[in-house]
Amino acid sequence: MLSNKRKVGLLFLLLTTSLTNCGRQDDHAEPSATPTDATATSATAALGSYYTCSMHPEVHQDHPGNCPICGMTLTKTTPPAMQPAGSTTRVLNLSEEQIRLGNIQVATVGPADASGPPSQSPTATGLRLTGRVVLNPENLVQVSARVPGRIERLYVRAAGEAVRAGAPLYAIYSEELLKAQQEFLLARTQQRELAGNGIDYAPLAEAARTRLRLWGMTPAQLNALARSGKVLNPLPYYSPSAGVVQELNLREGDYLSEGMAVMKLADLRSVWVEAQLYATDQPLRAGQPVQVSFPAYPGQHVSGRVSFISPELAGDSKVTLVRVQIPNPNQQYTPGLQAFVETVAALAAPANQASVASSLRVPVDAVLQGANGNTLWVHNPDGGFEMRMVQIGRQTSEQVEIISNLKAGEQVVVNGAYLLNSEYILQKGASSMAGMEGMKM
Template sequence: MNNPRLLPASVLSRAGRLLLMLLALTVAACQQAQPPAETAAPEAAKAAYYTCSMHPQIHANGPGSCPICHMDLIRVQPAPVAAPAAKKAASAAVYTCPMHPQVREAQPGSCPICGMDLVKTSSRPAVKMTPAEMAAMPGGNPAANDLILTAQQLELGNIRVQTIGNNSAGSEATGPAEAPAPQALLTGTVTADAQRTQSISSRVAGRVEKLYVRQTGQLLRRGAPLFSVYSEQLETLQREYLLALAQDLQVAEPTYRHFAEATAQKLRLLGVSAGQLRQLARSGKASPLVTYYSPATGTVQTLDVVQGQYVAEGSPLLTLSDLGSVWVEAQLYPADAGRLRLGQSVAVQVVGRARPLRGHVVFLSPELSGASQITLARIQVPNPDGTLQPGAQANVLLDAPAASAATTATAPTQTALRVPQEAIIHDGAASYVWKQTGERQFRRVQVRTSAGTAATVAITGEVRPGDQLVVSGAYLLQSEFTLRQGAGDDHMSGMAM
């Protein structure tokens, strides 16, 4: 074998040094071109942007106006993120419906219930706070569970607060002292008493020549004229009656007298009164028109005929209702069904009247309506002055059951405060109020409700006499809470709006 050609040692030494220099330059260039993700990600997360307080999906690089509601955009500085995993969790978002917060989607779209556009909400994990921790927070500093509104939002949302208290504490009360409040309210409507309502129909076929009643709501006395009708049948019977009376005077046998009595009975069945029969016998002349009169005193509820109209036998013409006594038909839920019994006396608060009225239960429906799963309770209420009108809204006030001795002994000593019904927000089985904790700062507080009237309700919980609660615009705050936190949270994260 031939030996390979060997290169000089000096040439190999120079080639090695060049190769090492090229490798070092390549490593340095790669380190400069690819900075660590841990360094670049926090810098990008710290970038501020401008958004709309009512439409958080709007993002802008500079100040301006919202293209939807034209409110001024506000500057938002996102919190810095320490690690890529935390950055990914903070940037994750869900889309929900403002009216149906139970709808949660990963992509934008429309609400499957009402069709509204879904809005973007944060899905970052929540930090739970106990009521004691919430109460211990100073009201002057933005707490982690508070909403902070702008002056423009306060004005546009008609946010109004009211100081609550009780008479024993000497604080400003929400209203005058009330009697022991009922525990539940049943929504109802005033209706006419069906036992005092009657329908007047045409006894014969004919033409309504004269109509004395021209409008509903007209009060009629017993014996007042209703309408005059022309009927060939009535005219024929009148002639037969007069002929029988004339023949009875000429014949000794009672044959024609019996015929006259039978004809008179037919006229009575067709609505001709005894006075009209006597007048017919005295005049001896059949009338082409027969007038019908009101059988009772009442108010015209319906009018189904016009003057000059041809009517058939049995056609309904009008309805009369005696409003000296009315019904209140209330919606009764199964949970309250055991608290009412026939003949029980209850209080009824009719809209527009300062004082409640007393009535008694006359009917409890034995079945539930299919869709709403509620039953019907009917309360009879005296109405001697006729001021209760059918169709008016009314509330049936159920008296609170007497507490047992054991319950009284173990009941908490916390005094309930009465607040307006508009201040309570119901979210499933929980109830909340919005308490003002600063100049434009509000906090959602869970409470327990008990006795209530048509205007106020008693609450206990993290509220004290002298607290200022939102009584107008609470639902707007609740909607903003839903948009900020998502459907599954039951707390509030601080965020300037």
């Protein structure tokens, strides 16, 4: 029989040995997970593709399925390790559900159809710029106070009202005007009653008339003053020209000082269209004929010429200002209205029709035009969407000519190009234009 002390010692030895063996087993089990993960990663890389989530790029699987985080359908893509170093190809892989939800539409590219009858009128075949209608500052009229006084009546109540030439704008009470009218009437009375005394009062009467005319009285008001012999108080002031009130600075009862601005009128019968020209676009020259169209008025085109090209770029935007003056007799082209400016060229000669027929044209919405270049998305046969930098040629309001880096028969994304660009940035974490500036086209 063992003593109690020996029993306790033997039990302690057994417990110590058991714990030591468990710790050794855990030490061996912990690093065994690393080869398993490496094997899975190498297997995935061997397949040349894996599945990931566009919302959670950290999710990687070697088989299709749903994202365990958000439940979205996983997207098949090429592992970054499998992509060639320094590659400038921008490829995006989308699931059928993503294509459907994004309404991504493609069209097969073919040569332009030049079989139609030639047009004898100039057509917009070149550059297409985006702009807007602005006021022509040459047609702005500032209405200012000629004399100090108080506005007794205001005939124009708010900005935006249209006034005709000669319409009353406001009526003013002025002590200076009152005294000048009385001096004019006194000089005329002296000229009439004291004409035989050897003193000529005609120069005094004419000087008083001139002063009133310079202070804003019209010839009709002067004739009424001379005929009635009664001063006009308050005195109405009339619009010097037709226009639309752009600014109204005072109200009834306000006091005026000499030279104070009362309102500003704009004549909209002639307006400017200011468009943005990128530094990478083909240059324009002053006097070049253009056509101006408006999305708000489909089918309407206004002919004009380039009147001004800014000699400097606007800040860091890499665009310069192009100005076109157009007639606006019906005043329908209001400031702020969106417009397109297209360069106009005469009909191409028959010798050039072959090159026109063999050129490739795509819808304008298919091309992403930016300061760093022009790009579009091509739907490859393997199902991926590839971004390509292209060189564009002549452009109309609906189509643009592609000169390089595109072949007939390829499929181009004609709807959803901007969504693809945003999805690429979301998945890759960088702009799709990064590294493409030096690409050969």
